[in-house]
Amino acid sequence: MKLIEKTILSTMYVxxxxxxxxxxxxxKKCMLPDNQFNDKIKELIEKNMVNEDRITLTExxxxxxxxxxxxxxxxxxxPGHIHTLNAAKLLGDVLVVVVATDNTAVKxxxxxxxxxxxxxxxxxxxxxxVDLCLIGQExxxxxxxxxxxxxxxxxxxDQIHQERYITEGCKKIKLNAKVARLQSPMPESSSxxxxxxxxxxxxxx
Amino acid sequence: MKLIEKTILSTMYVxxxxxxxxxxxxxKKCMLPDNQFNDKIKELIEKNMVNEDRITLTExxxxxxxxxxxxxxxxxxxPGHIHTLNAAKLLGDVLVVVVATDNTAVKxxxxxxxxxxxxxxxxxxxxxxVDLCLIGQExxxxxxxxxxxxxxxxxxxDQIHQERYITEGCKKIKLNAKVARLQSPMPESSSxxxxxxxxxxxxxx
Numbered sequence: 001m002k003l004i005e006k007t008i009l010s011t012m013y014v015x016x017x018x019x020x021x022x023x024x025x026x027x028k029k030c031m032l033p034d035n036q037f038n039d040k041i042k043e044l045i046e047k048n049m050v051n052e053d054r055i056t057l058t059e060x061x062x063x064x065x066x067x068x069x070x071x072x073x074x075x076x077x078x079p080g081h082i083h084t085l086n087a088a089k090l091l092g093d094v095l096v097v098v099v100a101t102d103n104t105a106v107k108x109x110x111x112x113x114x115x116x117x118x119x120x121x122x123x124x125x126x127x128x129x130v131d132l133c134l135i136g137q138e139x140x141x142x143x144x145x146x147x148x149x150x151x152x153x154x155x156x157x158d159q160i161h162q163e164r165y166i167t168e169g170c171k172k173i174k175l176n177a178k179v180a181r182l183q184s185p186m187p188e189s190s191s192x193x194x195x196x197x198x199x200x201x202x203x204x205x
Numbered sequence: 206m207k208l209i210e211k212t213i214l215s216t217m218y219v220x221x222x223x224x225x226x227x228x229x230x231x232x233k234k235c236m237l238p239d240n241q242f243n244d245k246i247k248e249l250i251e252k253n254m255v256n257e258d259r260i261t262l263t264e265x266x267x268x269x270x271x272x273x274x275x276x277x278x279x280x281x282x283x284p285g286h287i288h289t290l291n292a293a294k295l296l297g298d299v300l301v302v303v304v305a306t307d308n309t310a311v312k313x314x315x316x317x318x319x320x321x322x323x324x325x326x327x328x329x330x331x332x333x334x335v336d337l338c339l340i341g342q343e344x345x346x347x348x349x350x351x352x353x354x355x356x357x358x359x360x361x362x363d364q365i366h367q368e369r370y371i372t373e374g375c376k377k378i379k380l381n382a383k384v385a386r387l388q389s390p391m392p393e394s395s396s397x398x399x400x401x402x403x404x405x406x407x408x409x410x
Contacts, residue, residue: 003233003236004236007236028208030236031208031209031212031235031236031237032236076281076282076283077281077282077283077328078281078282078319078320078328079320079324079325079327079328082327082328082331086331114283115283115284119284120284122284122287123282123283123284123287126287126291126332126333126334127331127332127333128331128332128333129331
């Protein structure tokens with residue numbers, strides 16, 4: 001598929017989850033004048049990738065995209081995060097990142113994050129590699145997984161213990177997603193290393 | 206100017222500093238097929254914005270872009286950085302960020318950064334709002350300023366003491382740049398707040 005078609009389909013996918021109209025976003029992203037935009041959409045409808053409403057994907061359009069899901073707290077961003085997210089993005093076409101809610105973050109890290117879930121969402125959304133950042137749903141991560149319907153769930157090198165929990169949860173919602181374990185090419189840049197350098201009090205950043 | 210022209214000119218500016226050929230980057234960014242790309246470049250040469258070499262800007266092309274320069278250590282990225290950089294970007298068309306060298310960072314923060322200058326450059330380059338991130342030059346920030354030739358130098362709310370130093374340095378290199386002082390809309394997200402939350406040992410993050 002051409003880059004421009006991939007971009008149109010990806011944007012429609014992201015906008016459908018975000019409940020936004022994709023038209024102007026696509027025109028801006030692809031820098032298309034109206035007539036060329038209309039031709040492209042017509043072409044994608046003929047190929048049965050886009051619905052007649054011109055703004056949503058058909059099942060075939062949706063299946064043509066490989067969606068990768070990753071997650072974390074992201075109270076700050078360090079270079080190790082960038083490497084992990086870049087590696088996750090390479091596994092597919094669209095990278096969706098879920099930030100833990102404030103309550104879940106406390107459970108995960110035994111510390112209240114400095115930044116609210118909305119601030120952490122904005123932080124992750126500011127990364128070029130991330131197509132969409134969502135705030136997780138409390139107590140049931142599979143609600144979010146079912147909403148995103150990824151083909152691939154990418155776990156960071158320090159999230160490996162969650163693998164079985166995730167494969168079993170996916171089975172329950174009848175989602176055929178692969179779990180990918182990412183190696184960190186920069187272990188010296190993990191949060192635990194930052195903790196070591198800056199003292200125990202930084203644990204959880 | 207149209208978005209597509211702005212994008213072509215901005216990319217040429219960035220590539221000239223980076224010593225890269227902009228052709229393929231522009232084609233990808235603007236999703237232009239070869240014939241449309243050639244027409245656009247021809248048009249910009251006729252408008253005296255692009256040189257006959259098809260890859261560099263004329264003085265007029267360069268002057269049509271408002272370049273904003275910002276700087277810092279950026280050992281990690283927190284939401285306050287994003288707000289400051291977004292505000293800086295709004296002042297112009299191209300946002301160039303200079304990260305302090307490891308030696309300068311030690312002088313500024315009285316602490317060795319966890320991440321090397323190359324890692325910090327990559328971190329800042331991963332932000333969508335940043336068009337170009339450079340590593341500063343030791344002992345003379347005005348070498349970098351003269352290289353970038355910004356119309357606007359944006360200082361973060363905690364860098365205000367540097368204003369006179371910068372205006373005087375610009376005079377010496379005969380650069381007519383305005384200094385903009387950015388207010389942080391999120392003072393609760395500054396490094397000093399992070400220090401307060403996580404203990405004194407985090408100072409400098």
